[in-house]
Amino acid sequence: MDFPQRLKSQRILRGWSQAKLAEELGTTPNTISVWERGISLPSPYFREKLCALLAMNARELGLVIEDEVQARASLETEQLTLNVQEVEAPVEPLGTAKAPGSTQAAGAGSLLRQGRLSFWQPASFIKRRWLLVACIILLLAGSGIGLTLLNAMRSSNPYMPYQGTLVLDDSLSGQDNRLNWMEGWNKNQASCQFKDGAYYSQQPQQGYFHACIAQKTDFSNFAYEVEMTLYEGDYGGIIFRAKDSLDDKYYLFRVATGGTFMLKQYLDGIDAHAVLLDQGHSSAFRAGFGQQNRLAVVAQNDLLTLYLNGQEVASVHDSSYLHGQIGVLAGNDTHAPARVAFTNAKVWSW
Structure with a gap:
């Protein structure tokens, strides 16, 4: 029995409707329906809440299978061994760390998954290597070779999996007819x-958001910033x-002025x-207000x-929409009007 069936079975066992389970978790009945139909899986935030509630x-709950557990353990062992061989510098003692909403201290394996091992972490090692490359490029800049390499670095995707071609680089200072950003009033x-x-x-208007879409865009696998x-x-x-449009x-990623964020599927x-x-x-x-992020x-x-x-800050699986347009938005719940400025949009596609 996989996760959708187990979740539905546990809900029915307790005599709960989808609305009741949603209320207990702090989400919507539609979200529960999507999980029970196998369209998407809960994010780490909701997995933790589900485990505690049930x-x-x-x-x-069927959220982790044995092969995944063994593969993850094997990967962590390989990463730890690899980095011990590569790095011979002294390592500071590990402190304790807590995952969001958790009361248990995280161990070394958990810290590795969360990216908290500051020197052994492969991503950190990669960043240090790039810094070394940047220094070499600066030394070569006089010959012109460094400038070529530096431009290549600027156009490379800075997000995992660090691949793709820069297909959109828009300062957003004016309209680009190739993208056709929405303009005007409704x-x-x-x-x-x-x-x-x-x-x-x-x-x-209070209680609403307004989306502005680049109407000539259509991306499948990409990084968008x-x-x-x-x-x-x-x-x-x-x-x-x-x-x-x-x-x-669409998918919507919103962040409030205090740093609270949500990812929704509309x-x-x-x-x-x-x-x-x-x-x-x-x-x-x-x-x-007035802070650039x-x-x-x-x-x-x-x-x-x-x-x-x-x-x-978050990673989820959802296959409802696999390609489409990009856009930006401004919204308010209780403090109208909403006014948000956007600059320097980039998309790497692969």
């Missing part, structure tokens, strides 16, 4: 505008894999129908990974 571990006076060297999304500055309202964010089917124009895929809070976000998503097949200022 008093079961991830393996008992009947509620929400708008998408290029002004003052940036692309603005504005929503005057943009710089965002909130001036008014409650949150801003990005939209990706939009089916059609008028169809209201099914139509009604927010209550949206599926909440993940949520949390990130200290990497520069809180408050860099939002990014890496979409590879059904794996969606979110970043704030270069730091991974």
Whole structure:
């Protein structure tokens, strides 16, 4: 029995409706329905809540299979062995770390998965290697070779899996007819505008957000990043894999002024129908108005990974939408109007 069947069985065993289980978890009935139909799996945030609520571990719920456990353990052992051989410098004693919402201290294996081993971690080693390469390039710059390499580094994808071609590099200071960003006002006076060297999304009505879509884009596997500055309202964010700019089917990654984020899958124009895929809070976000933050998503097949200022904050599996348009948004829950500026949009595609 796999996860969808086990979840439904446990829910029925307790006499709960999908709405009741959603209430207990702090999500929506649509989200529970999507899980039970096998369309997507819970994010780490909701896996932890499910395990605590049902008093079961991830393996008992069918969220982890034996082959995955063995493969993960083998990979961690190989990584640890590899890095011990490569790095002979003294290593500071490991402290304790807590996962979001957890009360148990994380061990070395958990720290490795969370990216907290500052010197042994492969990603950290890669960054140090790139710094060395950058220094060499600067030494070669006088000959012109370094400048060529430096430009290549600037155009390379900085997000895992570190592949793809830079296919969109837009300062958002003005319209690019190849992308056809939305412009103008709708009947509620929400708008998408290029002004003052940036692309603005504005929503005057309380309780709504306004999306601005690049209507000539269509990406499948990609990394998409943009710089965002909130001036008014409650949150801003990005939209990706939009089916059609008028169809209201897309993924939405929003971040509030204090650093609270959500990832939702929209099914139509009604927010209550949206599926909440993940949520949390990130200290990497520069809180408050007038602060510039860099939002990014890496979409590879059904794996969606979110970043704030270069730091991974969430990763979920969902196969509802596998390609589509990109966009930006401004919204408010209780503090209208919303006004958010966006600059320097980039997309690497593969």
